[in-house]
Amino acid sequence: MNLRNSLIVYHKELRDMLRDKRTIRSMVIIPVIAFPLLFWGIGKVMSSVMGQAAAETAPIMVQGGTNSPKVLAALSKVPGIQVLPYRDDAKQEVSDKKIRALVQIPNDIDTVAADSQSKQVFIGYYENDVKSEMTKDKLQKFFDDYRDSVARDALVARGMSPNILEPFKVQADNVAPPAKVSAAILGGWIPYLIIIFSFTGAMYPAMDLTAGEKERGTLETILSSPVSRTDLVIGKFLMVMTASVVTAVLSLISVGFAGRHMMSGAQQQTMNLSISPSTVVAVAVMLLPLTVLFASMLLAVALLAKSYREAQTYVSPLVFVAVAPAVIGALPGVELNWKTALVPILNTSLVSKEVIGGTYHWTTMLMVFGMTCVYAAISLGAAIYMFNREDVLFRT
Amino acid sequence: MIEAVKLCKNFKDKKRGDIHAVDSVSFTCKPGEIYGLLGANGAGKTTTLRILATILAPSSGTANVAGFDVVREPQKVRAHVGFLSTATALYDRLTAAETVEYFGQLFGLDSATIERRTNELFKALDMDEFRDRRCAKLSTGMKQKVSIARTLIHDPPVMIFDEPTNGLDVMAARSITDFIRQCRDRGKTVIFSTHVMTEVEKLCDHIGIIHGGRMRAEGTLEQLRQNYRKQSLEEIFVEVSGDAR
Numbered sequence: 001m002n003l004r005n006s007l008i009v010y011h012k013e014l015r016d017m018l019r020d021k022r023t024i025r026s027m028v029i030i031p032v033i034a035f036p037l038l039f040w041g042i043g044k045v046m047s048s049v050m051g052q053a054a055a056e057t058a059p060i061m062v063q064g065g066t067n068s069p070k071v072l073a074a075l076s077k078v079p080g081i082q083v084l085p086y087r088d089d090a091k092q093e094v095s096d097k098k099i100r101a102l103v104q105i106p107n108d109i110d111t112v113a114a115d116s117q118s119k120q121v122f123i124g125y126y127e128n129d130v131k132s133e134m135t136k137d138k139l140q141k142f143f144d145d146y147r148d149s150v151a152r153d154a155l156v157a158r159g160m161s162p163n164i165l166e167p168f169k170v171q172a173d174n175v176a177p178p179a180k181v182s183a184a185i186l187g188g189w190i191p192y193l194i195i196i197f198s199f200t201g202a203m204y205p206a207m208d209l210t211a212g213e214k215e216r217g218t219l220e221t222i223l224s225s226p227v228s229r230t231d232l233v234i235g236k237f238l239m240v241m242t243a244s245v246v247t248a249v250l251s252l253i254s255v256g257f258a259g260r261h262m263m264s265g266a267q268q269q270t271m272n273l274s275i276s277p278s279t280v281v282a283v284a285v286m287l288l289p290l291t292v293l294f295a296s297m298l299l300a301v302a303l304l305a306k307s308y309r310e311a312q313t314y315v316s317p318l319v320f321v322a323v324a325p326a327v328i329g330a331l332p333g334v335e336l337n338w339k340t341a342l343v344p345i346l347n348t349s350l351v352s353k354e355v356i357g358g359t360y361h362w363t364t365m366l367m368v369f370g371m372t373c374v375y376a377a378i379s380l381g382a383a384i385y386m387f388n389r390e391d392v393l394f395r396t
Numbered sequence: 397m398i399e400a401v402k403l404c405k406n407f408k409d410k411k412r413g414d415i416h417a418v419d420s421v422s423f424t425c426k427p428g429e430i431y432g433l434l435g436a437n438g439a440g441k442t443t444t445l446r447i448l449a450t451i452l453a454p455s456s457g458t459a460n461v462a463g464f465d466v467v468r469e470p471q472k473v474r475a476h477v478g479f480l481s482t483a484t485a486l487y488d489r490l491t492a493a494e495t496v497e498y499f500g501q502l503f504g505l506d507s508a509t510i511e512r513r514t515n516e517l518f519k520a521l522d523m524d525e526f527r528d529r530r531c532a533k534l535s536t537g538m539k540q541k542v543s544i545a546r547t548l549i550h551d552p553p554v555m556i557f558d559e560p561t562n563g564l565d566v567m568a569a570r571s572i573t574d575f576i577r578q579c580r581d582r583g584k585t586v587i588f589s590t591h592v593m594t595e596v597e598k599l600c601d602h603i604g605i606i607h608g609g610r611m612r613a614e615g616t617l618e619q620l621r622q623n624y625r626k627q628s629l630e631e632i633f634v635e636v637s638g639d640a641r
Binding site for chain 1: 408451453471474475481486488494502
């Protein structure tokens with residue numbers, strides 16, 4: 001192997017790629033613009049929907065409670081609630097989103113007899129409809145407060161302290177560092193994003209530098225030079241890997257920027273994730289052999305095709321091969337063990353999740369890094385082997 | 397010097413089984429000579445020339461090109477050969493000068509030599525006007541000149557041309573044939589394949605007619621005329637190829 005020759009090929013491919021609008025679009029513009037736009041759009045839509053729901057006077061229907069005038073009077077005074085006359089098709093009205101909720105109140109709810117049984121108020125609402133859920137929450141709070149006041153009045157009437165109702169309070173607070181809490185939610189998705197972007201970033205150049213060259217007739221030109229095929233693959237591989245790393249890094253910067261500047265305060269609270277420089281370095285080191293694996297695997301597969309279009313049909317299914325382990329790794333509850341440490345992509349995803357969460361299991365990290373290096377070396381060997389096969393290079 | 401000895405190339409095809417694309421082809425081409433390889437489509441010309449340029453490896457037999465063996469020293473062979481065909485396209489996004497510079501680097505030349513050779517070639521081929529224009533924006537004739545400069549940057553002693561005028565207009569084709577003649581005049585060993593009989597008649601010192609992967613007839617134009625008792629090379633070609641069917 002002659003590194004000088006590989007670097008000559010790499011520099012040429014880099015110059016060529018930087019002049020290609022399609023590469024710049026897929027590698028730079030889409031990740032840099034898409035994420036801020038996506039986050040900004042989601043934030044806008046969410047705040048608009050929540051704002052509309054909060055500002056609305058929600059129509060509801062109430063059944064029963066005719067001998068409990070106090071509760072009916074109090075209910076009609078709840079801000080943002082409009083009580084409509086009850087109709088038999090109230091459930092259908094909720095389902096059709098004409099009213100936000102229906103309430104069924106039992107008799108004698110205003111009073112508590114010594115021997116009275118617990119009565120039940122029923123609230124019917126539309127699950128996952130923001131406006132209906134908000135109305136349900138308002139009604140639930142109203143009835144909770146009203147129940148407490150009825151009970152309190154009953155105790156006072158019997159000469160007892162209302163404190164009996166609440167002999168002690170329970171308070172639960174998070175004591176884990178906020179960064180770790182966020183890491184538990186987001187830690188899995190950050191490696192997922194890096195994996196997806198490093199894969200998609202490598203896809204276009206891998207196809208262009210193999211099947212694309214065959215199609216354009218430049219492969220035979222370069223094969224007529226004294227550069228060995230191994231040097232040629234290494235040069236091309238370095239280019240594909242560069243595209244992969246650049247796309248992943250730009251995407252992450254873009255996600256970080258969008259998260260910091262384009263999300264609402266509430267969204268930012270959930271994403272209060274502070275990642276130290278050492279974590280970034282550790283995750284980058286763990287992910288590096290994975291980009292080698294992706295770049296060489298894509299080169300080997302795309303080289304089988306005669307044209308760019310044919311290469312797309314070979315490479316597209318591989319997206320699922322990369323995405324599936326990355327998604328599984330991002331799911332909560334999927335943990336790193338000796339079995340998952342052997343599965344390529346999944347192992348890197350899981351170990352990165354742990355590192356982002358602040359857990360450094362050095363032995364496991366070393367094992368995952370070593371395994372991914374082995375897979376990457378096999379994949380790179382396969383790419384070199386393919387470039388040395390005449391039936392692959394000159395497929396007719 | 398090119399000396400091919402019993403070159404064979406077999407391919408496997410799912411539908412047609414084993415194909416003998418080149419079957420025991422032997423010939424010699426000396427410095428200062430042009431050897432014309434004639435044959436119908438699929439006769440084995442391109443495969444033979446690709447073997448000589450070490451883009452393909454022979455299944456058996458061998459060839460000595462510029463003093464190096466194509467099987468044992470393919471990289472050394474390529475370092476001493478200029479290979480040009482209609483299949484050797486240019487990189488659209490590189491300029492004419494960048495293309496020539498890139499190949500100069502691949503052939504191991506230092507930057508001073510690359511600059512000197514590029515200037516010489518661009519002047520000789522009248523390419524200075526489009527020196528910094530990207531290849532995608534060049535006309536077919538201009539692209540041909542860039543390809544010629546690319547094959548000559550390392551001043552190789554052996555030139556291999558595979559149907560170099562295929563698909564070119566009269567002017568572009570003429571510039572190629574002039575260039576082939578100049579190569580011979582400079583003492584280079586030249587081999588080229590073509591379908592155009594008039595090109596062969598004008599240029600070639602030796603002619604080989606290949607059909608079905610085998611060398612069916614070989615000699616100077618005069619020798620072929622005498623052997624087949626025909627004046628026109630086209631008639632000779634048809635008879636040789638027809639007899640072989």
